Amino acid sequence: MWHQYSTIILIPIPLHYQGRFTPLLLGSHKENANDTDDMLNRKYLIHGVCVESNLDFPEFTSLSTGCPDIVLLRESSHLACLSSISDATLLLRGQYPRPLGGIESFTYYGFPDYYLATWHGLCEFQISRDGSRISCRPWAKVPWSDVRPFLVGRILPLALNLRGTLTLHSGAVLLPNGAIALAAKSGTGKSTMLTALACMGYRLIADDMLAVSERGVNIQVELGTSQVRLTEESLRFLRSSLPPNQKIESDSDKVRVFLREDTIPADPMPLQAVYLLNRRPEERGDxxxxxxxxxxxxxALAKNVSNLILMERPQLSQQFAAISRLVQKVPVKTLSYSSGIETLPAVCQALMEDQGIRGKPEGQVSFGVGV
Structure with a gap:
């Protein structure tokens, strides 16, 4: 069964690999120090799992101890060995429109022991079938900032899915009574709304991808990234509401804004509601x-689940069972609002009132309009 991501156009493209091709074997060919296990000196808490890596992820919480659930390696060596294309199953190929223009073509293959995901001309990844190992190799002269969004937004969710975790194309903030999730397709203003809520004093839990877990009868969300990716327009609108000396970095076609400088509990947080964002094209309407x-x-929520198109029947059954339990225990709501960034303060206020919250958190940054 084929499902279509709202952000992906599934169309045929010329197959770049013909006959035989050379996938990178996970952890196999170590040509320099950057590829060796003794360089795995960084550990992070990423969506509830311990990830050990030779890459730097300042947007995630660092860990000093812990047995890694996922090992993530950036490989700089050439591809290691030959494998017949007949050994692979073509799972997905198509084109991905970049937010500010341009097209990226991509291909996913399934092998007996791993997945191979390639963004042609950009990077490639291998993910073990159990989600415990990821290898990443940027193509020559490709900056890491161009690769990072695909790794964090596409590949890490797939590894978590393979481990049995439900992941949503969603962000979340922590309110006094628990977490709320904002789910939407790309380009709907999800990250902008999360940033506005953070400016109101509510702590960011995750942006773009949210891991959902179960603790007994409770549905909870795991701590994710401390940063959001915004367009220049959104940043201009919100900048005066951000704290002074806010850390901001360029990242491919967007900018990264680090929002969580203070401490936040690393334990899972109870999920109070999921809001499906529906931005109307017209500029009027309540x-x-x-x-x-x-x-x-x-x-509706199934459309926001990561990587359904890549899952086999047992994994699909597991994911849909998790969604079924979620919607029985947590209210799922549509949040419809008019187009136009100037409506953002009123939308955030309506969201807070729906959660029974009035006024701003005491001692926190007020949300205002910056130009």
Missing amino acids: TEIKTLPPKEALL
Whole structure:
């Protein structure tokens, strides 16, 4: 069964690998110090799992101890060995539109022991079938800033899915009564709204990808990134509301804004509600919030689950069972609002009122309009 991501156009492209090709074997060919296990001196808490890596991830929480659940290596060596294309299953190929123009073509292959994901001309990844190892190799002269969004937004979620974790194309903030998630396709303003809520004093839990876990009868979310990726337009609008000396970095076609400088509990946080963002094309109309019945909520939320198209039947069954339990225990709501960034303060206010919160958190940064 084929599912279509809202951010992916599934169309045929010329197959770059013909006959035989050379995938990188996970942890196999070590040509220099950057590829060796003794360089795995960094550990991070990423969406509830310990990731050990030779890469720097300042947007995630550092760990001093812990047995790694996932080992993530940046490989600089050439591809290691030959493998027949007949050994692989073509899972997905198509083109991915970049937010500010341009097209990236991509291909996913399935091998008996691993997946191979290639963004042609950019980078390639191998992910073990159990999600415990990831190898990443940028192509020649490709800056790491261009590769990072694909690794964090596409490949890490796949590894978590292979480990049995439900991941949503969603962000989340922590309110006094628990976490709320904002789910939407790319380009809907999800990260901009999360940043606005952070400016109001609510702590960012994750942006773009959210890991959902279960603790007994409770549905919880795991701590993710401390940063959001914004367009220049969104940054201009929100900049005066950000704290002074806010860390901001260029990142491919967007900018990264680090929002979580203070401490936040690393333990899972209870999920109070999921809001499906619906930005209307027209510029008029009141903000409207509606609670979906469980059956409708399941179908709507499934569209925001990561990597369904790559999953085999047992994994699909596991993911849909997790979604079913989520919608039975957590309200899923649509948040419809008018287009135009100037409506953002009113939308955030409606969201807070729906959660029974009035006024701003005491002692926190006020949300204002920056130009």
